Amino acid sequence: MRVSLNWLKEFVAVRLSPADLAHKLTMTGTEVDSVQIIKSAFEKVTVGRILKIRRHPNADKLVLCEVDVGNSSPLKIVCGAPNIKEGDIVPVAVSGAKLAGGFSVHKTKIRGESSEGMLCSERELGISEDHSGIMILPPDLPTGVPLDEALQLSDALLELGVTPNRPDCLSIFGTAREVAAITGEKTRLPDIRMREAGAQIESLTSVTIEDEKGCPRYAARVVSGVTIGASPAWMQQRLLKAGLRPINNVVDITNYVLLELGHPLHAFDYHKLFENRIVVRRALPKESIVTLDGANRGLTEQMLVIADAEKPVAIAGVMGGANSEVTEQTKTVLIESAYFDPVTIRRTSKALGLSTEASFRFERGADPQMLTVALDRAAALMAEVAGGTVAAGSVDQYPHPFSPKEISVRHERIRRILGIRVPPDKAISILDALGFEIVSTTGESVRVRVPSYRPDVGEEIDLIEEVARVYGYENIIATYPEDRALMTRGLPAKSAEEEVKALLKGCGFTEIITFSFGDPEEMKDFSGDGYPAAPIRMRNPLAEDESVLRTTLMPGLLGTIRSNINIGRKNLKLFEVGKIFWPAPGETLPDEHVSACGAATGLRNSLHWKEQPAEVDFFDLKGVVETLLDSLGFDARAVKSARPGFHPGKCADIEVAGKTVGRVGEIHPDIIQKYELKQKTFLFELDLSTLLSCPKTEKEYLSVSRFPYSDRDMAVVVDENIEAAKLVSAITEAGEEILRRVLLFDVYRGAQVESGKKSLAFSLRFQSVQRTLTDEEITAAFNKIVQSVQTRFGAQLRK
Template sequence: MLIPFSWLSEYVDITLPPDEVAHRLTMAGIEVGDVITRGGWDNCVVGYVRSTRPHPNADTLTLCLVDPGDGPELEVVCGAPNVAADQNICFARPGAFLLNTHTGRQEELKPARIRGVVSEGMICSEAELGLSNEHDGIIVLPADAAPGAPLNAVLGDTFLELELTPNRGDCLSILGVARELGAITGQPVHVPEIGYPEAGPPVDTLAKVTIADPDLCLRYTASVITGIQIGASPAWMQDRLTRAGLRPINNVVDVTNYVMLEFNQPLHAFDLATVTDRHVVVRRSSPGEKFTTLDGVERTLTNDTLMIADPAQAIGIGGVMGGANSEITAATTTMLLESATFHNLNNRRTATNLNLRTEASLRFEKGLRAELAPIALRRATQLILQTAGGAAAAGIIDVYPDGQPDAPVPLTERRLRQVLGMDLDIDRAETVLASLGITTRRTGADSLEADAPYWRSDIAIEEDLIEEVVRIIGYDEVPTTMLSSPIPYHRPNPLTELKEALRDALAAAGMEETISYPLISAEDLTRLDLPEDEQAPWLRVANPMSTEYNILRPEMIPSLLNTLAYNQAHNDGGFRLFEIGRSFGYQDGNLPHEREWLAGVMSGPRFGDNWLTPADLMDFYDASGIVSTVLGRVGFTASLQEAVGTRWHPGRAATISVRAATGAAAEVGVVGEMHPDINDRFGLRPEPVIYFQIALDALSSARLDTEAAETRFQSLSRFPAANRDLALLAPSDVPAGQIQQLIQRVRLVERTELFDVYTGENVPEGMRSLAFRIWFRAEDRTLTAEELNRAMNGLTRVLEREAGATLRG
């Protein structure tokens, strides 16, 4: 939201520098994101075009005689199609620095010979002055602009760019910001008068309004104006709309936009001649009903869409956009002006479902008070009479089904001091509330009740009034005091500590943490071949911010693969990403349930571009090695067993189990290379993508291996190790990891590594050859050959007995 100082100053005197205004508003809860200054056009003035004539050597150029107001007339070559005599224009003298639209740089303007004629300046477009990208025509200034006046004084301005919280929708208006600034600085606020002559017949004889669904339309007010003449709005109104970021259209539409920016109440104008029986019906749409909006798009509606209609057809979508069948045109002479209050949540759902966000829906979805509608209506009617002529009907239509005023909000001095922790009397609170336009009445010596003003929809309880008081007097006035009770003792959370340890271990292993939204689309789950069924229904969000992302992820994998796809599209190289997050589903089929996971994905070259190492791609063993290392660093001994599934590349996936101090193993996750078909569906590069996930609740509940968890120093042995190679014939269904674990259990074995796997000639069917290198060491002596032979003999007996593995001949 842009707030021009030139417009803001009409309602409140601005006594502070712009930066101080921004600071004071921000400290009061109205965040100012930026202060923008427009101007700095030295050597630029208002010029007056005395006459024009064609350029003798160019058909598309015009020679203009310009009066700069403070010197002799100058001849200027201009290529704009809209330049004409008797115009006030933006004139730049030589020496001015303007944007060169061809080079995109600020350059000094110099006299130039153009097709044989010297141009002694420039008539500027918005692009040359940096106001916009528009350079098809020059800027035509109002007729009352004085030639010779500095352009900074005419077009220069300062703007506040607001970044509002959802509860302060009132500051989407100029008057809303003026009221805030007035309360902060103690300046009075000047609210425009809203009276106008009612010269027409009674409004009830000209139009009728019926609210068929009062739960969605809380109030509907309307006025009727006859004999209007559609045309351009006054220059001052166009200028204010342009500065606020809106494009002028015509006098009637401009007035509705002007009052929306002024009072924060959206309005809409209908050509009354197009409304059947001059009867407006506010109703729900029929399922599947189609409607063409002002932007020319035919939209299919749901039965929760609030429609503005007549007895024959729909003429607008309530609070979002009007229809092409009832818009104001050059032929319009009689109009109905709507100012209504719609249900904010329904309005937001409608705008989201239709993917149609407008300035009106932005305001309605934040909630507007019904008392605002007739006030804004009368202000807009007044301005239309001034800009489009005509006669306003006597009275207004006001259909207000509820019509009950809001209950007053109480405030006591005791509660004020209790919440703020400071001595603050009720008199000062009453003064502050009055400065914000909040009407109060004393109900006792130290208590009062307040009525929320018509422009504020965020004041409903006592704490709201307390917040208003403290933010205006300043949060820095709240004293710093000691806690009234001892600080609670720290209670360790094992799951939190585990997550932090995992983060550190993963970062040390070269992984990078990402954070993604838990909302995904149905398409993501379809790519994973994860259909919705009665046994595993998807958990949908009832009121999503996006119609596309409306499902809470049942697994982490879609988020990680989408993150990888985004990074691959923007960067080269390898990616090692992990996330600690939650999945969502139903527990026992009826109650929502959250589960925390550690998930990671790896893909791309193992090393960066390097002439020393080959450009190998990461594979299953890179991920499984990181998983084992990380689990080891947090106190678990990991083991892997082959896993199968349609999402995995065959033979390249494994379940992850951890062994606790009791020796029992618990399955906690899976690691595997994604199937190429799934990679294609997610738009990933044609290279291995390895994914792993670990259930943190299962990991946390597993007993820590105390021997592995405790970091201890062990001195290096003074005695040498001896190694032996062992070639075995083992059944194909016995994992090599199981055999390796059996070897590690034998006394004197320090470590072992698998260095060869062979199947084929000379190996019986159903068997495979596994070759291990084994290191033996004793802590107190050098091992003899006899001791090594005894150890090997005992080792082969264990392997044959427990794994069916025999020595290969």
């Protein structure tokens, strides 16, 4: 929001410099992003009055003017413009003046006649592109005054960063209210001098509101006999400073009032409205409208439209229709001033991908009570600037008038929240200056009525914030808390999610957070076999690659890995714990699952002189998953599987208590190529929601034996498809109590083992907690184990 300091001064006295004012506004919550000082594009141009005009004796198209510029004698100036007459107030460039573009003015002779200056057009002054004639100034300007001072062309522009909860600051007058509250000055509304004439408005038009929720209030006026043309220079200048392009006087007035008072307006060509009336309704099925930007826009039944008796003529609160546009032929105008439901306008704007100055304000919350003030202001300006006649009366459909909210704020509560004591009288004066009507006061509290332009204030804490920001955050002294901390018997246990995060960090992984929205094409890579085939699509996605709710965390991790690899970080261990969303048949809302996903790529450890570099592999990540689940108290096992997105033969399901709770494996080469990772990447994902529903393994205490142990090695040859985990389970079962540990320490495939088979070597530790084992006992247990694996798996003992 750009605020002209000259314009601001029309509503509140400003005695601060632009820099000091910007600082004050920023410190009270209205951030000023920048301050731009504007100077006029000319020098030594003054306001003059044409006293006399006579023909040039030596040129048919030139005239000789005598112009009063406040000196002892008038200047003689030769001019060729056809639009001047005696008595006109005009800009005069005296000798030594510099105009826009660097042109200099000096005394000279034109066709034998002396010319002591120059009468200027708007283009020569850099005010606009109009050079059809001399710029005619308002008749009340005093002669001899510098032009930039008379027209307030030198200015300061404050660029405000208005937050979404403060729509009241999206106008010059709204900013003036803030300045008044900060500085103690008083605000004043624009002086609206409107003369009504002609027929009563009830005989000219009517307004019907069919959707009172979408449009709680709609008012209109009719102005006839307007002449469409260019706006006056002062209005164009203000629009340009605010970043708006002048169009014509009627449209410019609606934009001018929007900037001035913050309430959006719209002007319809009255004679283009069928039956000359307005109907506010929802769009009909398959209805469409060509908007002012020339686009043909399809409407839905959820969108609010302004219609006449047969068709939509505007998208309510967003943009008008081309079928009711004000053009050069327009003679009568119907001015709309309405209040629309913010949610309805926001949804329509997002659905159409169309954001305007009007929708920007309506979707944040306009002021329903400013509506008629803005309407009258626009009608008065159209009568003044466009020569129109304002019909008697206005239409104002307001079925459910605004009822202001009342809130009490306690002085003790202010002290406890801010940590300082704000004198009650000061707190009350701050609220009063901000426009909160004081309803009642007691020694302990004050009750206020919230103004209609503050939709963001709804609770006591909001009023405390208002007091704090105007009182000055810099006046709040840093202090230690007054209350002592209460002693508790112990901190509550960490949630399962927090525990998972802590364990993964302990395994050397770094936590990341990615968006809950994803690319449907990326979700397809991992769909099926336990994951939804089709994710839930958003109605109004920001982009196609963020158009669905994620069904897995894996694409987000792979995308993060790609971004890091692209900037040279190739050794990565990342994880995320977050929600994923699966469609729930027959339900409106999705099923939400909490998932833990981790990925590793590159080198296992950082480079070190004592170790040879080695890349991470499947077993590294499998070990992380086993460590994680064991620390959480679950007895898990990995079962070989083939899952979408993973490398064939290098993927395993993670099972707990017979339930599949996740998977771990190497990412498929096709997906590695798709993400342009250029190196092997391993990934796991656990469904924590399913995992936490599984029973935990009871931890059994085993005393440390005082007796010696004995290690025996055993190497067996088995078929390639037999999993080592199954052998470990069989060995443990056969070894009974005296087998304390089973460790796989070697896997061999080679010349000494026939094709289709592999050699697995295990270290077995035997120990008793009651006595020293004899060789006979250990040998007997060992032989039992050998016999078990030979019988169950057809294993051959290697010697």
